[in-house]
Amino acid sequence: MLDELIAQGVIRKLFAWESELLAAHFLRLDPDSRRCRFAAGVSDDTVTAYAATALGADAIVHGFFVDDVLRGAAELRLLPDSAGEVAVTVEEDWRLSGVGSALFGRLLLTARNRGVGNLVMTCLPANRGMQRLAARFDGKITFASGDSVAAVTALPATPISLWREMWSDGSAVAAGLIDRQMRLARGGRRRRKPGVEA
Numbered sequence: 001m002l003d004e005l006i007a008q009g010v011i012r013k014l015f016a017w018e019s020e021l022l023a024a025h026f027l028r029l030d031p032d033s034r035r036c037r038f039a040a041g042v043s044d045d046t047v048t049a050y051a052a053t054a055l056g057a058d059a060i061v062h063g064f065f066v067d068d069v070l071r072g073a074a075e076l077r078l079l080p081d082s083a084g085e086v087a088v089t090v091e092e093d094w095r096l097s098g099v100g101s102a103l104f105g106r107l108l109l110t111a112r113n114r115g116v117g118n119l120v121m122t123c124l125p126a127n128r129g130m131q132r133l134a135a136r137f138d139g140k141i142t143f144a145s146g147d148s149v150a151a152v153t154a155l156p157a158t159p160i161s162l163w164r165e166m167w168s169d170g171s172a173v174a175a176g177l178i179d180r181q182m183r184l185a186r187g188g189r190r191r192r193k194p195g196v197e198a
């Protein structure tokens with residue numbers, strides 16, 4: 001499966017009240033990545049203001065969490081005429097291990113189940129990473145007025161694709177709980193004095 005997750009972490013949809021997590025993730029991106037994401041150099045204030053409105057009713061955002069910190073995001077913005085706009089960001093230390101592809105796979109499934117067939121993503125022509133990622137999903141890259149536009153088509157929904165999204169959402173909740181328990185257990189072991197049995 002293309003959205004198979006290799007790096008250790010949990011992918012789940014962000015809730016409307018989690019915009020601060022999204023802002024913190026964008027602010028951690030290095031200047032080059034921030035420019036790639038926003039197709040321009042933008043200030044911290046602009047990034048924060050964007051994140052504050054990014055989880056509205058017209059958007060579905062999947063996040064990649066490691067130890068409850070948002071390290072990657074795939075944003076789907078719903079547009080008229082069954083179209084959607086897409087953006088993916090992964091923090092540097094978690095790149096090249098399939099996280100971007102896993103996030104994009106979830107996003108594509110969500111788009112498909114909402115009847116959004118035509119997805120577009122704008123990126124700079126030098127952005128090889130995004131172009132490779134789009135190509136993994138049969139994206140067609142075109143170049144227009146200094147930008148690259150990757151167009152990806154989502155298949156129509158089926159009972160199986162609907163079931164897969166429900167399954168992914170459910171298993172993300174379970175994975176999040178298990179992840180938290182494991183971290184609590186690890187923390188508990190660290191706090192215990194050496195030589196003292198549980």
Ligand SMILES: CC(C)(COP(=O)(O)OP(=O)(O)OC[C@H]1O[C@@H](n2cnc3c(N)ncnc32)[C@H](O)[C@@H]1OP(=O)(O)O)[C@@H](O)C(=O)NCCC(=O)NCCS
Nearest residue numbers: 033036087088089090095096097098099100101129130132
């Ligand atoms: C683009 C981005 C999301 C890719 O994330 P990632 O987690 O590294 O992606 P993956 O590990 O799933 O890699 C997907 C493919 O892209 C390739 N790739 C990723 N980064 C690359 C780079 N800088 N140069 C060349 N290829 C790259 C991978 O090798 C992989 O190729 P494969 O299909 O041949 O195996 C990440 O680099 C990023 O956040 N960049 C900054 C923000 C940005 O540019 N977003 C896109 C515009 S919205």
